[in-house]
Amino acid sequence: MITDLLVSGAMAVAAGLVGCFAVLRRMTLAADALSHVALPGIGVALALHVHPLFGAVAMLAFGALTVWALENQSRLSTETIIGVVFSIALAVGSLTASGEELVDALFGGAAPLDRIGALVAMAAAVAVSVFIVRQRHRLVVALVSPDLARTARVDPRRLNLLYLQAFALTVALGLRYLGVLLMGSLIIIPAATAKRLSRNLTEMLVLAVVIAVAVTESGTLVAAWLGREPGPVIVILGGAVFLASLARSQ
Amino acid sequence: MSDPLLDVRHLTVRFGETTVLRDLSFSVQAGTSLAIVGPNGAGKTVLFRCLIGALPYEGTIAWAPDVRIGYVPQKLDLERDMPLTGLDFLRAHAAIGGAPAADVTRALSLVGLGDRVSRRSIGALSGGEFQRLLVAFALIGRPNVLLLDEPTTGVDEAGHERLNDLAHRLQEEQGLAVLLISHELSVVYHYATHVLCLGRGEAHLGPPETILTPERLREVYGASVAFHVHDH
Numbered sequence: 001m002i003t004d005l006l007v008s009g010a011m012a013v014a015a016g017l018v019g020c021f022a023v024l025r026r027m028t029l030a031a032d033a034l035s036h037v038a039l040p041g042i043g044v045a046l047a048l049h050v051h052p053l054f055g056a057v058a059m060l061a062f063g064a065l066t067v068w069a070l071e072n073q074s075r076l077s078t079e080t081i082i083g084v085v086f087s088i089a090l091a092v093g094s095l096t097a098s099g100e101e102l103v104d105a106l107f108g109g110a111a112p113l114d115r116i117g118a119l120v121a122m123a124a125a126v127a128v129s130v131f132i133v134r135q136r137h138r139l140v141v142a143l144v145s146p147d148l149a150r151t152a153r154v155d156p157r158r159l160n161l162l163y164l165q166a167f168a169l170t171v172a173l174g175l176r177y178l179g180v181l182l183m184g185s186l187i188i189i190p191a192a193t194a195k196r197l198s199r200n201l202t203e204m205l206v207l208a209v210v211i212a213v214a215v216t217e218s219g220t221l222v223a224a225w226l227g228r229e230p231g232p233v234i235v236i237l238g239g240a241v242f243l244a245s246l247a248r249s250q
Numbered sequence: 251m252s253d254p255l256l257d258v259r260h261l262t263v264r265f266g267e268t269t270v271l272r273d274l275s276f277s278v279q280a281g282t283s284l285a286i287v288g289p290n291g292a293g294k295t296v297l298f299r300c301l302i303g304a305l306p307y308e309g310t311i312a313w314a315p316d317v318r319i320g321y322v323p324q325k326l327d328l329e330r331d332m333p334l335t336g337l338d339f340l341r342a343h344a345a346i347g348g349a350p351a352a353d354v355t356r357a358l359s360l361v362g363l364g365d366r367v368s369r370r371s372i373g374a375l376s377g378g379e380f381q382r383l384l385v386a387f388a389l390i391g392r393p394n395v396l397l398l399d400e401p402t403t404g405v406d407e408a409g410h411e412r413l414n415d416l417a418h419r420l421q422e423e424q425g426l427a428v429l430l431i432s433h434e435l436s437v438v439y440h441y442a443t444h445v446l447c448l449g450r451g452e453a454h455l456g457p458p459e460t461i462l463t464p465e466r467l468r469e470v471y472g473a474s475v476a477f478h479v480h481d482h
Contacts, residue, residue: 024332137342144326144339144372148387150302151321151397152346198333199371 001224003118008216008230010125011173012186016212017132018170019191020205021139021163028192030067032184033086034164035171037063039180040089042105043096052105056175060168063089068161093180108179108231125173128166133205139163140201177216178231186212189238193245211241255280255317255395255427256301260309263296270296274309276446276455280394283421283428285442285458287435289471292448294431295324298397301429317395320388324399324431326380328373336368336375336383340390347391357386362412377404385413389420395427396420402434414441435462 022031038056045055066085097105132139138159142149146156167187174183194207219234226233254277261274270293278284286294299305302321313319340354358368361382372380381404388396398417402410418441420426432438438445438458445461447454449470454461 024329024334026329137345140334140338140342141346144328144334145323147299147302147304147323148321148343148384150304151319151388152343152391154346195331195333200333200335201338204333 003115005217005220007118007121007125008177008220009213010122010129011170011177012190012212012216013209014125014128014132014166014170015174015183015187015216016190016194016209017129017205018163018167019187019189019212020194020201020208021132021143022167022187023191023195024143028188030082031167031187033082034060034063034067034168035184035187036086036090036093036180038171038175039093039105040096041093042101042175042180043093046097046101052101053172053175057169057172059089060172061165064164064168065161068157068164071160072157090180104179105175106179106181108175108177108182108229121173124169128170128173131162131166135159135162136201136205177220178234182231182235185235185238186216189235189242190215193238193242196245197248211238215241252279253314254278255314256429257312258301258309259312261297261300261311262308263293263300263305264308271300271307271448272452274448274453276453278395278427278429280314280427281421281425282443283417283430283441284444284446285438286429286431286446286448287433287438287462287470288448292470294448295399297448298399298429298431301397318391318393319395319397320391320393321397322381322384322388322399322401324403326384328380330371330373332371332373334372335370336363336372336386339372339383340368340387343387343390349391353390353392354386357389360389360416361386362409378406378409381405382409382413385416393426395429397429399431400433401430402432417441435467438462 022028037059041055041057041059042052043055045052067082070082093105094102138149138154141152142154142156142159149156170187171183174186178186190211191208193211194204198204198207215237216234219237220230223230223233256278258277259275261271262269263271274297286297288294296305298321300307301311302319337354340357343349344351344354363379363382363386367375367379372383375383381401385401396417402413405413414437417428417430421428430438430442439462442458444455445458447461447466447470454466
């Protein structure tokens with residue numbers, strides 16, 4: 001249980017940080033849809049008797065590359081294509097996985113976490129968090145204007161690709177707890193709440209991390225007490241915090 | 251004459267079937283100011299975006315090896331409720347380039363933005379305040395060339411004077427090269443060392459007195475364009 005709380009806490013820190021820039025970049029729809037791409041990867045991995053996480057990571061990395069390539073095609077409507085491509089991914093995934101496996105993949109299922117798995121997950125969460133913290137200045141300037149970023153010697157396309165890969169890795173980290181359908185929510189909801197309550201970027205980053213960790217850890221404990229899977233409980237708690245923030249800022 | 255700070259040769263930019271800039275060549279020396287004028291759609295902003303490497307082009311654009319570019323874009327679309335203050339934005343630029351924190355204070359003071367305004371969300375700034383913040387952003391890192399794309403858009407009269415004077419002062423006192431896109435022909439006439447006139451047909455380059463003539467302006471804009479020459 002303690003290992004679970006540590007790993008999910010590290011995953012929540014990464015989700016809070018990554019989510020801030022997803023919300024600021026107005027890519028919440030793309031972010032949510034991207035998490036669905038993991039499903040066909042999980043399905044194919046299960047069919048090949050490979051650990052499902054490998055399939056999910058491979059598909060998410062591919063999905064991030066697809067979003068990146070679409071964003072560089074100014075003549076295409078990114079949101080429309082994301083809607084089509086990622087719905088297809090969900091449909092293909094639901095055909096390749098079935099039964100309990102599908103439910104676990106969609107909503108998260110607490111398969112036992114071995115020591116190596118826990119260490120890898122912690123290392124990945126730390127890598128994502130360090131990336132966002134170290135690159136936050138570049139991400140901010142590229143967010144305001146990619147052209148201004150160029151004059152500050154930042155390559156916005158490369159930065160964007162790295163950010164999307166960090167996003168994809170964060171989704172993969174959370175699949176065990178929240179599943180394909182709910183992981184996007186843990187990335188978006190704490191950041192959206194923090195955005196409403198913050199006056200500057202540092203406040204937003206800190207608050208998003210605090211909210212993400214608080215709802216993840218309390219959700220995990222409440223779910224264990226209720227004997228339910230943690231994913232839906234975590235998202236419901238996150239949603240409650242967001243609604244409370246609406247009341248506060250009104 | 252020393253090597254130019256910027257040398258553009260045979261620059262051509264096409265968007266599909268449309269050629270926006272055709273075989274454009276010019277150079278800019280350190281410490282001089284080049285104004286770029288012309289009607290809407292003449293390719294002025296496209297030229298700037300090529301100069302900063304944001305658009306593909308044919309031909310060559312050669313900057314001096316020690317160039318540090320400060321750029322003020324024409325217009326940016328930002329969310330009103332973005333929790334990013336002017337200070338966050340300027341400090342981010344300083345942090346990327348390793349500029350000292352004093353550069354941020356200096357830049358804010360040069361454009362006349364106070365502490366209270368710089369601590370507000372950038373989405374909540376007025377058009378003129380945001381424009382001045384962009385100029386402050388461009389000044390961080392001590393650039394030796396400024397690219398200003400209609401920097402006074404949305405700025406009040408007092409702000410106009412201040413920004414025009416600032417650009418001129420930086421050019422004269424600190425030897426910055428200034429490339430300015432402007433529709434204010436009287437300002438161009440007064441401040442610019444050279445004028446590049448883009449428009450219908452070929453581009454024209456020369457001192458303001460020879461480029462900003464009624465005949466040339468009529469040819470480029472397709473209509474009579476009047477402007478007042480200030481006596482400062």
